[in-house]
Amino acid sequence: MSDDSQVPGTPSFGLGPDQLELRSWVHDFAADVVRPAAAEWDEREEFPWPVVQEAAKIGLYSLDFFATQSFEETGLGLPITMEELFWGDAGIGLAIVGTALAAAAVSSNGTPEQLGEWVPQMFGTPDDVKIAAFCSSEPDAGSDVGAMRTRARYDEATDEWVIDGTKTWATNGGIADIHVVTAVVDPELRTRGQASFVVPPGTKGLSQGQKFAKHGIRASHTAEVVLDQVRVPGRCLLGGKEKLDARLARAREGAKSGGATNASMATFERTRPAVGAQALGIARAAYEVALDYAKTREQFGRPIIDNQAIAFALADMKTSIDASRLLVWRAAWMARNGQPFEAAEGSMSKLHAGETAVAVTGQAMQILGGNGFTREYPVERMARDARIYTIFEGTSEIQRLVIARAISGRQIR
Numbered sequence: 001m002s003d004d005s006q007v008p009g010t011p012s013f014g015l016g017p018d019q020l021e022l023r024s025w026v027h028d029f030a031a032d033v034v035r036p037a038a039a040e041w042d043e044r045e046e047f048p049w050p051v052v053q054e055a056a057k058i059g060l061y062s063l064d065f066f067a068t069q070s071f072e073e074t075g076l077g078l079p080i081t082m083e084e085l086f087w088g089d090a091g092i093g094l095a096i097v098g099t100a101l102a103a104a105a106v107s108s109n110g111t112p113e114q115l116g117e118w119v120p121q122m123f124g125t126p127d128d129v130k131i132a133a134f135c136s137s138e139p140d141a142g143s144d145v146g147a148m149r150t151r152a153r154y155d156e157a158t159d160e161w162v163i164d165g166t167k168t169w170a171t172n173g174g175i176a177d178i179h180v181v182t183a184v185v186d187p188e189l190r191t192r193g194q195a196s197f198v199v200p201p202g203t204k205g206l207s208q209g210q211k212f213a214k215h216g217i218r219a220s221h222t223a224e225v226v227l228d229q230v231r232v233p234g235r236c237l238l239g240g241k242e243k244l245d246a247r248l249a250r251a252r253e254g255a256k257s258g259g260a261t262n263a264s265m266a267t268f269e270r271t272r273p274a275v276g277a278q279a280l281g282i283a284r285a286a287y288e289v290a291l292d293y294a295k296t297r298e299q300f301g302r303p304i305i306d307n308q309a310i311a312f313a314l315a316d317m318k319t320s321i322d323a324s325r326l327l328v329w330r331a332a333w334m335a336r337n338g339q340p341f342e343a344a345e346g347s348m349s350k351l352h353a354g355e356t357a358v359a360v361t362g363q364a365m366q367i368l369g370g371n372g373f374t375r376e377y378p379v380e381r382m383a384r385d386a387r388i389y390t391i392f393e394g395t396s397e398i399q400r401l402v403i404a405r406a407i408s409g410r411q412i413r
């Protein structure tokens with residue numbers, strides 16, 4: 001984007017030299033390293049350490065890279081990265097960016113000292129790669145975050161927090177070096193009585209529960225995390241105790257700010273475009289395979305693309321993909337430029353891109369006919385991978401709820 005994109009109301013649709021260079025750099029890695037490894041790690045259903053190590057070697061898996069892209073002036077650094085990487089493969093893509101989710105939790109809630117202490121440890125070094133997990137969901141608290149049961153109690157005598165509970169579906173859960181865990185400190189205050197903690201490497205009492213066998217994104221590790229009398233030093237409470245005490249006191253006084261909820265909703269609006277961009281990458285990959293196939297596959301003496309039914313399907317796929325990209329870029333640009341998400345534009349971008357990925361990958365399978373149904377071609381994997389994008393990081397129903405509330409100003413249920 002050119003400089004005038006920084007002025008609200010005058011965005012540019014063209015990418016500048018920095019974004020073009022970034023796109024081609026990530027694309028090359030996705031094409032040369034990620035794609036060739038995709039089928040193998042999908043079959044193995046294991047965390048693809050060698051590929052993540054390759055990404056670390058070139059600096060794509062690093063704190064420096066994610067920090068640079070997060071603060072890149074147009075806001076498009078992360079969406080461009082995500083689209084290209086997930087174009088390569090979504091399971092491996094998630095293995096590479098999963099740590100950034102945990103790092104984002106520290107960055108939005110932690111003090112500068114906490115950022116400096118923990119985030120570098122989440123990534124490690126190219127010679128000694130580390131990973132991190134963000135653990136919020138629980139068996140009875142998925143969409144309903146207020147139903148969280150994991151408890152954190154403060155032990156004044158030792159200045160430690162003692163955490164007990166079970167987290168589930170945690171990306172990198174149990175194999176991570178650092179876990180960021182959300183827990184209830186005051187059950188009466190529901191979501192406003194929750195806080196986030198860093199659980200440092202090697203902390204006693206944290207263990208991996210069940211590792212889930214999944215429908216898609218199978219190179220990404222997803223597991224339960226059990227916290228049994230986990231003791232972490234006071235400095236592991238993100239934001240610090242003084243801030244927490246002040247926040248709890250405000251909530252107890254019944255301050256009508258709704259501050260905690262609004263603050264976390266605003267954080268989601270800022271992070272959802274990057275998730276939408278992941279879905280966009282999968283959709284584009286499947287569309288490209290389908291377009292190529294439709295031009296070369298002949299039936300009834302002509303390429304199948306010469307049938308309107310196929311050509312129109314491809315036209316719709318491309319239109320939805322481009323619409324998703326515009327929504328994703330708009331929301332990412334708004335986040336970077338501090339624009340208010342008055343119509344939940346971040347949620348809109350994730351909703352549209354997620355549903356587009358599911359629809360487009362399904363259509364791609366149809367265009368490939370029998371081949372689309374086999375593992376000889378990548379679209380069936382892409383269709384399995386796309387499915388998670390209407391489920392995690394807020395289901396499609398929850399995105400609609402958020403958008404509906406934003407546009408109506410009412411507590412839609």
Ligand SMILES: Cc1cc2nc3c(=O)[nH]c(=O)nc-3n(C[C@H](O)[C@H](O)[C@H](O)COP(=O)(O)OP(=O)(O)OC[C@H]3O[C@@H](n4cnc5c(N)ncnc54)[C@H](O)[C@@H]3O)c2cc1C
Pocket residue numbers: 134135136137139141142143144168169170171172214217222388391392393394395396397398401413
């Ligand atoms: C592969 C994978 C990776 C994940 N990674 C992480 C991670 O790293 N960290 C983490 O904390 N979590 C993670 N999650 C959890 C994920 O965010 C949750 O699965 C998601 O939030 C949905 O919660 P749930 O599965 O409990 O579904 P539920 O909340 O039980 O929802 C079930 C259905 O009911 C619908 N529903 C629920 N409430 C409403 C409502 N009010 N109105 C209308 N419909 C509603 C939902 O949309 C959905 O269709 C991951 C999940 C998966 C599968």
